[in-house]
Structures are given as C-alpha cells and as structure tokens.
Amino acid sequence: MVFWLEKGVDGFRVDTVNMYSKDPAFPDAPVTDLNAECQEAGLTYCNGPRMNEYLAEMHAILSRYDAVTVGECPFTPDIDTVVGYVSAAQKRLNMVFQFDAVDIGKGKVFQYQTTPFNYTLSDLRNAISQTQGLLRYPDAWTTSFIENHDQARSISRFGDDSPRWRVRSGKILAMLFACLSGTLFIYQGQEIGMINMPKDWPIEEYLDVDSSNYYRMVAQRSKNDPAELANAHAALQHLSRDHARTPMQWNAAVNGGFTSPDTKPWMRVNSSATSINVAKQVKDRDSILAFWKHMLQMRKTYSNLLVHGELELLDQDNGSVFSFVKQGTRGQRALVTCNFAGEHSKAPGVLKHNQRKLLLSNVGSIGESCEVHPDVLEPWEGRLYLLN
Template identity: 65%
Template sequence: MAISQEPWWKGSVYQIYPASFKDSNNDGIGDINGVIQSLDYIESLGVDILWICPMYESPQIDMGYDIADYKKVYGPYGTLEDMETLISEVHRRGMRIILDLVVNHTSDQHAWFKESRSSKCNPKRNWYIWKLAKYDSQGQRRPPNNWRSNFGGSAWQWDEQTQEYYLHLFCPEQPDLNWDNEQTRKAIYADAMIFWLQKGVNGFRIDTVNMYSKDPEFPDAPITDAAAEWQEAGLTYCNGPRMNEYLSEMNDILAPYNAMSVGECPFTPDRDTVVGYVSSQKKRLNMVFQFDAVDVGQGKVFKYQTEPFAYALRDLKDAVSRTQGLLCGTDGWTTTFIENHDQARSISRFGDDSPRWRERSGKMLSLLFAALSGTLFIYQGQEIGMINMPSSWPIEEYKDVDSCNYYRMVAERSSNDPQQLTQARASLQHLARDHARTPMQWGPSCNGGFTDDSVDPWMRVNPSTAEINVAQQTGSEDSVLAFWRQMLQVRKAHSDVLVHGIFEVVDAANEKVFAFVKHGPRSKALIMCNFSPSYSEMPAYPSMGKKELVIGNVAELQDNGVARGILQPWEGRLYMLS
C-alpha cells in the first residue's frame, strides 16, 4: 500500500488539557474558547489531529476523569455550542479532533450511579459492580478482596444505605461500570460515543481501555507490599476474559464514521495480548498507549517510591524497543510519546532542565521521539520545552489527587518522619502529574499569558515562563518551538522510514548514546542522541555507507573543531543512509 493511502490517524496528534491551556474569559481556568482562539497556532505546528482531554460535566475530583454527564460540557470550560464550534473550526483548518472516552467508571454524581446506589432493587443496580462484604475471624467487615486503588487505599467503598461494597479502581467518587451488563454497554455507546460521533468528532483516546472486563472471581492480588493491607492489582484486574468482545463492539460503532481509537493500555507486559488488541485484521483498536518509556525510573510498588533519575539509559532503550517492536512481523500499529497529562515534563526527567542545557536536550528528545514509528503524540507545552515546577515550591502547590494521596500515605506510614517526607517531596518534584498541568506558557508575564495577570489561575504558573514561552520562541529560528516544527516537516517528508520504518537499536550497551536505525522500504535513517553533558563518540554502525545529515540540534561542526564522529553534550542527529 502506498504511504499516501495510509489511514489518516497515522499522523501526529497535539494533546490539550483544557483547564491549563488558555483562559479566554479571565476566570483563572482554561476553556474551550481559549482552544478555539489558539487553533491557528496549533495548525502552524504541523500536526494533523487535536486531542481534547475530558471537557464533560464533572465534579472535578480527578480533573474531569470523573464524568457526571457525557452529553454535557463542564460549565467553566464552556457550552455544548462551544464544542460544536471547536469541532467545526478544527475541520475547517484541515485537521481532525478526538475526545477522551472515559467509560471504565463514571462520577458518583452521574444519574446512573445515583439510581444504582438508591436500592438493591433499582433497575440500574447491576450497572455498577456491587459485592457483599467478607468477615474475618473476629467478625470484622472486610472488602471483597485486597485490591488497591490506583490512587491508594482499598479499591472497594462501603455503601451504608444498601450494605454492600462497590468497586472503584480510582477515587471512591469514580465507581466502576459493570461492562458485563449488556444494557450498560448500550447506554455507554449511545451517550459517550455515538452522541459525539454524530457531532463530527473523529475518534477517541480511550481511557483505561483494558480494565472493562474483570476476572469474574475477583481474586486477591499477589502480595507485593508486605507492609500494606491493599495490594497493587493491575495485573489481576486488567485484560479480563471479555475484553476482545467489548473492543470489537466499540470498533463496530467507530467503523462507519471512519473514526480512530487509541487505547490507554497499562499493566500489559504480554506482547501477544497487545498485538491482539491492535491487529488490523482483528478490528478492535487502531493503536494503544503502552507506558514502557514513561514508566522508566518509576518505583515498582508505588510509582513515586523511587529517587530522581533512578534508571540507566539502557532501560529507556529497552522500553522504546518493546513498543517499536509491535510493528515487526505484525499487522498492528504503535504510538510514540514521552509526555502527556499523567507524566512529568520529559526534559526534567530524561534531559537536563538547567538553563545551560534545557533547550538542547529538549530538541534532542524531539528528534528522538519524532523519529520513532507510529502515531506521534505531543503534549501542550512540550513543543516549547516546558519543564517541571521548581523544587522550592511547597507541597501545597501540588493539586493532583495522586500526588496528595501519596504524600499523605508516606506521612501516615512514617509518623511524619522528616527524612521520608523529604524523599517523597523529591520524588514528586521529579515524577508528579502536576508538572504537566501547570498553565501553558504563552508569554513572559507572571501568568504566562494564560490568563490576565490580575487573576489567580487555578494552578500556579511555572516561573520559567519568563524564559520559556510561545511569544519569545515564535520570533526565534533557533528555539525549541522552531525545532519541533522543523522536525514534524522532516517526519512527513521521510514518512516511509520515520513513521513506518522498522526500529533497530545500535550499541545497546552504550550508557551515553542512544543510537538506532530505522529501516524503510527504500531508505534507512540513523539517529544518534547523546544523553550526557559530556562529549561522546558516535557508535559505529557496520553498514552505514554514505550518510546525509538531515537535521540536528546543533551545528555538525563547531568552531572548536570537534570532529564529525563526536557528539556534543545533549546533541542529536538524524542521518539518511544510502
């Protein structure tokens, strides 16, 4: 098949977190009209698709991932008419738009759940997952199993009125829907999918896509945290027995609209399971997000239970190799990304966010991930090299429920031990989701052009906006923003090898340079990235032959006479090989 005939969703995606993108009415909260006002800027990046994080009616316990009504818009973000205008304006510019589809759970304020918990006899009782209590040898009431919620604590909440537990894999205010109930599924499809597809939405990023089918026995999870009552259970409750059935049903709804699906697919180490989800022949999902790369350096039991930079470069190489390997010998598709709303900023995690190196390392990360195969996802602010919140900010500046719960857990377990709390702060400063959620930095003023300087934004603006912002970078040919635009042009110009090519790592044991070759049908590309603040030799590639430098983040030869075979600190190069 010719590249020009490839599906439209094999392009590049720009992700928007509405609360933090652009405030059009100076109430301190980003909104849909702010997105509409910024569409020319987004189009200028060279992306093909816009992804809007949840903008639905919600109590905002988990920043909109707790939905109270799929067919309404959260008031501070705007109206249904605003969303219709956004869809129309995106299409007018030749781009497409996808929404977040959050259907593993709803808010406990959703009308369905209010009915479900009203009585055991309610027709919607079985729309959610209710279980009887267990009792220990002392007669004490216990939850049905030992599963830990993704945000800490038991995954089961006792309901006093009806005397049963309901399952919530996230916050207690986010009860899990019962996908085994056909009525429930039909209602989900109608309200959350068909309603928006008929308004012109081009597809969905599907939240927690592999959690819908649970093991009907609801077994205990293995003990991995001996000091805790509740255990990490992702490998127990993900990828249940009916997942393929449910994904096929969802695809049947999407297909008539030529709509795309990208599923969030955690806790799935088995490659065959992932290939089964993304196989074009099986018609389930177009692609998934695997978290191998963004999970590098995270703790094994609790993701924040680690130290900053607790990884080797080999770990990142292995992670990228696994996700890129989905294209080798399969009919599936993959994704490439290193930032989103659930991750800290990539320059602060994998580059060097000091003033000396942050721009160069940001460009190097752009070169690396834009040279990988699959659909490319870019998160707002990544294109200007936004970095983590300052280490000097107090813990009170962390707003995310995940961050707050972890810090509280450490305080309780350690009886407020100062050393352990300091370690928790250091980990959150490196990995917390909050870093992705500080307002977009449009200009150098104190509120970064996100909202008026007289307004208190919902979340504090990173003071780095004085040096890192759209306005200043727009006028510079040497900015991170200019490099991202150039890199997207290179990616399209060489799509046969950069978007569709087969990945081969070079010198895997090298702990300073990440080098790889991309094999296309007619050409090859060689990518060299120096993950180090020192000079490094380029690894040898035996069949290099002639090479043409297509793009790099520094001049190939500097005035100091550094040889062509030496990479400068945080330097990245992309060669085409003949």
Template identity: 65%
Template sequence: MTITQHPWWKDAVVYQIYPASFQDSNNDGIGDLRGIIQRLDYIQGLGVDVIWICPMYESPQIDMGYDISDYEKVHAPYGTVEDMDELIAQVHDRGMRVILDLVVNHTSDQHAWFKESRSSKTNSKRDWYIWKPAKYVDGQRKPPNNWRSSFGGSAWQWDETTEEYYLHLFCPEQPDLNWDNEETRWAIYESAMLFWLEKGVDGFRVDTVNMYSKPPGLPDAPITDRSAEWQEAGLVFCNGPRMNEYLSEMNAILSRYNAMTVGECPFTPDPATVLGYVGASKKRLNMVFQFDVVDVGQGKVFKYQTEPFAYKLQDLKDAIARTQGLLDGTDAWTSSFVENHDQARSISRFGDDSAQWRERSGKMLSLLFASLSGTLFVYQGQEIGMINMPKEWSIDEYKDVDSSNYYNMVAERSGDDPVELAMAKASLQHLSRDHARTPMQWDSRPNGGFTDDTAEPWMRVNTSTAEINVAQQTRSKDSVLAFWKHMLKFRKEHADVLVHGKFELVDRENCKVLSFIKHGKSRDALVVCNFSGESSAMPRLGRSGKMDRVLCNAPGVGGDDRLQPWEGRVYMLR
C-alpha cells in the same frame, strides 16, 4: 512506483490539550473551550493534524474531569455544548481533526446512573455498577478482596444506603461500570460515543481501555507490599476475559464513522495481548499507549517510591525497542509519546532542565520521538520545552489527587518523619502529574498569558514562563518551538522511514548514546542521541556505506566523529 495508501491516523501528529490549563478566555483563572478556539491558528501552525482534548464533560472534578457526571454536557467553567460544536467546526475548517477522551470504565458518583444504582438493591440500574457484600473476618467487616485503588487505599467503598461495597479502581467518587451488563454497554455507547460522533468528532483516546472486563470471582492480588492491607492489583484486574469482545463491539460502531482510537493500556507486559488489541485484522483498536517508556525510573510498588533519575540509559533503550518491536512482522500499529497529562515533563525526566542544556536536550528529545515509528503525540507545552515545577515550591502547590494521596500516605506511615517526607517530595518533584498541568506559558508575564495578571489561575503558573514561552520562541529561529515545527515537517517528508520504518537498536551497551536504525523500503536512516552533558564518540554501526547527515539539533558545534552534549543527529544511509 507503488504508493501505499495508509489510514489517515497512521501519518498523523496529534496535539494533546488539557482544557483547564491551556487558555483562559474570560479571566476566571480556568482554561476553557473558547480559549482553545482562540489558539487554533497557533496549533495549526505547528504542523499537527489532530487535536486531542482531555475531558471537557460535566464533572465534579475530583480527578480533573476523569470523573464524568454527564457525557452529553460540558463542564460549565469550560463552556457549553454549543462551544464544542463551534470548536469542532473550526478545527475541521482548518483541515485538522479532533478526538476526545472516552472515559467509560467508570463514571462520577454524581452521575444519574450511579445515583439510581446506589438508591436500592432492587433498582433497575443496580447491576450497572459492581456491587458486592462484605466479607467478615473475626467479626470485622472487610471489602470483597485486597485490591488497592490506583490512588491508594482499598478499591472498594462501603455504601451505607444498601450496605454493600462498590468497586472503584480510582477515587471512591469514581465507581466502576459493570460492562458485563449488555444494557449498560449500549447506554455507554449511546451517551459517550454516538452523541459526539454524530457531532463530528473524529475518534477517541480511550481511557483505561483494558479494565472493562474484570476477572471472574475478583480474586485477591498477590502480596507485594507486606506493610499494607491493600495490594497493587493492575495485573489482576486488567485484560479480563471479555475485553476482546467489548472492543470488537465498540469498533463496530466506531468504524462506521472512520473514527480513530488510541487506547490507554497499562499493566500489559505481554506483547501478544497488545497485538490482540491492535492487530488490524482483529478490528478492535487502531493503536494503544504502552507505558514502557514513561514508566522508566518509576517505583515498582508505588510509582513515586523511587529517587529522581533512578534508571540507566539501557532501560530507556529497551523500553523504546519493546514498543517499536510491536510492528515487526505484524499488522499492528503503535504510538510514540513521552509526555501527556499523567506524566512529568520529559526534559526534567530524561533531559537536563538546567538553563545551560534545557533547550538542546528538549530539541534532542523532539528529534528522538519524532523519529520513531507509529502515530506521534505531542503534549501542550512540550513544543516549547516546558519543564517541571521548581524544586523550592512547597507541597501545597501540588493539586493532583495522586500526588497528595502519596504524600499523605508517606506522612502517615512514617509518623511525619522529615527525612521520609523530603524523599517523597523529591520524587514528586521529579515524577508528579502536576508538572504537566501547570498553565500553558504563552508569554513572559507572571500568569504567562494563560489568564489576565489580575486573575488567580486555578494552578500556579511555572515561574519558568519568564524564560520559556511561546511569544519569545516564535521570534527566534533557533528556539525549541522552531525546532519542533521543523522536526514535524521533516518527519512527514521522510514518513516512509521515520513513520513506517522498522526499528533496529544499535550499540545497546553504550551508557551515554542512544542509537537506532530505521529501515524503510528503499532507504535507511540512523538516529543518534547523546544523553549526556559531555561529548561522546559516535556509535559503531558494524556496517559500511555512505552516511549523509540531514538533521542535527546543534549544527556547527562539533565534528562528525564526536557528539556534543545532548546532541542528536539523523543520517540517511546509502
């Protein structure tokens, strides 16, 4: 029998940690690196292979650490570089690996590079960022183009010192680096990549990986929002003409360390473009996060400009099929995920977070996403079925710049219309990034064991910690946590079909049940998931043969021919 040797990252399960919200070790209300070290045995016990740590670099924290002021230092409330050294060593001692966020499309405006760049037009680092003169229309100063930043408003900021605009695809405090400047690129590689690779990190999640190369001439974006001056421009500024060149250059460095890369790849609907990034023969990236699944139900112009549950199950089916289809007849690799630091909680979005069904629907989502091909990513708290912040919490509890900017925009456009504001609040309660950022729920105490109950956490702990927490679930063999541990073990035992199998969607028109077959080299598996609070009939496969049920999230509650509410099953087919 021939055993296929896969790169280590293909069969890995990655556990993502948001440092500010994971574990506070010194009771200052902010999570830290020593808190992560304290919880490494717990993480190892889940059955994961890799820990991904969100930005822990020195930062003013305008965008929760994605605005980096020094790549070679640690944000002081999180700890020190020495703490990172110990964390890396302890992760490796447990037989796991660690990857970091690589945030190099932009820096903080407090980075030494940008301070030099903005100091004068003749400074040696002036061209390290993207500066342009103003346009004048009827005597009025205007930015170079109509691009809207990812967080609202113009993507250009006027700078009085040198009287030019600089580009920021995110906050004004996050100026974009000029990747067309070779000197800039090599400074990035040295400071952001090699510094940490030499310390033993095993790879990177690469932030906004397809934004480095901007289109020549920086053309205007199509007008999709006629009520606004600034337009959504993601399809214009992503995937520029030199992206492949830059990624190949990065990979030449990363491959020397056998480092893993997973790129964040928004605004890329063309599969051929994705394949150009992740085809093994291209030697650019190992895989990317495509956003098809997590974009389901979001608004088209503004992601929050929608209603809760504004999607059909077929939309989710098609999104999964597109990302899984990347593997068909190619040398590419993909990823499976439904939560991260930028997404609301999956049970609240795609399951049922009521007390009656949240555990079963959480287990079903675990069964579904752990049965998809590619590298699996699990976000902190997902393994215990954490849910969104309560509906009754006020808008003041929302800390994220993306959420507050959207709410303030609606307030301004509507003249504080209470109906419009209520709709905006309902959408944020369903989709906001804040839901992923509430502190980890370790036990049932008011602060959830995240920090001492006498401390004030940087963000309010979800009151659901009274019922949803690690301590309680560790004691139960039927908990969401127990199911996740079993599911990860099951996934590895059946890696030939679940990790590496070919995906075939079944019964697409069924509006309650999501079903697919995974085709392995020597066997097939059928996965069925009832996305409904009602019992549903099993799907029709259109094929005969023996089916052995090998996994179920609701054992003993129903017959073979009908699925119970939020029930998921895995069958091996013969």
C-alpha cells in the same frame, strides 16, 4: 459514542481501554508491601476475559463513521495481547498508548517510591524497542509519545532542565520521538520545552490526589521524619502528574497569558514562564518550537523511514549514547544517534563504515547542521543521518 460521532468528531482517545472486563473470580492482588493499605493490582484487573468482545462492539459502531481510536493500555507486558487489540484484522482498536517508556524510573509498588533518575539508558532503549516492535506484525500499528497529562515533563525526567542544557535536551527528545515509527503524539507545552515545577516549591503546590495521598502516606509511616518527607518531595518534584497540569505558558506576563493578571488560575503558573513561553519562541528560529516544526516536516518528507520504518538498535550496552537505524519501506536507511550525557561521547562506529548525509543536528542553527567532530557527540547532541 454516537452522540459525539454525529456531531462530527473524528475519533476517541479511550481512557483505561483494557480495564472494562474483570476476572469474575475477583482474585486478590499479590501482597508486595505488608505495610500498605492497598497492593499493586494492575496485572489483576486489566485485560479481563471479555475485553476483545467489548472492543469489537465499540469498533462495530466506530467503523460506520470511519473514526479512529487510540486506547490507554497499561499493565500489558504481553505483546501478543497488545497485537490482539490493534491488529487491523481483529477490528478492535487502531492503536494504543503503551506505558513502557513513561514508566521507567518509577517505583514498583507506589510509583513515587523511588529516587530521581532511577533508571539507565538501557531501560529507555529497551522500553522503546518493545513498543516499536509492534510494527513487526503485518497489520499492527504503534504510537510514539513521552508526555501526557499523567506524566511529568520529559526534559526534567530524561534530559537536563538546567539553563545550560534545557534547550538542547528538549531538541534531542524531539528528535528521538519524532524519529520513532507509528503515530506521534505531542502534549501541550512539550513543543516549547516546558519543565517541572521548581524544586523549592513547597508540597502545598502539589494538588493532584496521587501526590497528596503519597506524601500523606509517607508522613504517617515515618511519623513525619524530615528525611523521609524530603525524599518524598524529591520524588514528586521529579515524577508528579502536577507538572503536566500547570497552565500553558503563552507569554511572560503575569499568569503566563493563560488568564488575566487579576485572576487566580486553578494551579500556579510555573515561574519558568518568564523564559519558556510561546511568544518568545515563535520569534526565535532556533527555539525548541522551531526545532519541533522542523522535525515534523522532516518526518513528513521521510515518512517511509521515520513513520513506517523498522527500528534496529545499535550499541545496546552504551550507557550514554542511544543509537538506532531505521530501515525504510523503500530500501532507504536512516541513523539516529543521541548523546544522553552532559559530556562528550563517541559517535557510533557505524558512521565509519557507511556513506552518510547529515540531515539534522540539534547543535547550531536549524537547517545549517554540520559535523564539526564527526566521531564525537557534544553533550546532549542528537543527529539524524541518511545512510547509503
């Protein structure tokens, strides 16, 4: 660490930060799949007895350089354990990536042993509430993210990546996660709304070891049953890490501007690059990129609400609309309401009982938002209000 700190780095994203200490008894993982060569063991090999000691040693060095740390922290359902890692008083880490939101819809034993969209809006709502709950502890901090190098593209997972709703889906996810408290992380390509590889791309395009190992396992178990292989392919098309690793889409040229046209890139450029690319969006004031820039400015302007505010869920049984109030540090309140459906939905009832000012909607031109139908949300519409 000192080598890089002396070169001037400002901090580290620490991989698998809770896996450095193991239970010295080396217990076996519970057997949950009798036919599997290996069992899910995350709760067995994470958060060992010397984790706090090791992280304190790291902090002692990092603090001399005022360096920031964000640790990857999977398989940690106990919030008190997470607080122990990120509490300022404990002097271990500044923040962690929790996987509650990005893990929804995945299989319990093998993450790809599932079907596309195998989750409810309540699952997403509860996962976000869990990670936002860290701010209820006086000296803890949290993060907001929905994409990274290990996750499929969020529009394809949580929105609708069809041409009709892709842009609006990208904007509603930008609004949702930019309105969550903590430090916001945006993954490359997320800011232009990159989507998963096409459904008709063959399995040979999936190069990640997790993808190939899972598909091979299904082939062996099913004796190459076409239906089982089709299900495996569908799961990978929805969730594989490969989708996050296709080259960045800079323009509509051959290879998306990632490399020269006569060079073969390490992974095939997503064919969506002809319509989803940086060059096109920087010229479009209503693009997903423009919306992200606007949301980031909004986040700075109302930081006491959107960065530091406490989240209160509303209408928690609603299967289509995700709504919450942010209580700011200066007495202000904001309402965020997002319709995660391809049809019109009722706006939350709290709007009828509060004076409000619409700050932003993802429908219409950016900066010219207006409530055409105050009580009804359009398909994939998100709104951000100030409440009085």
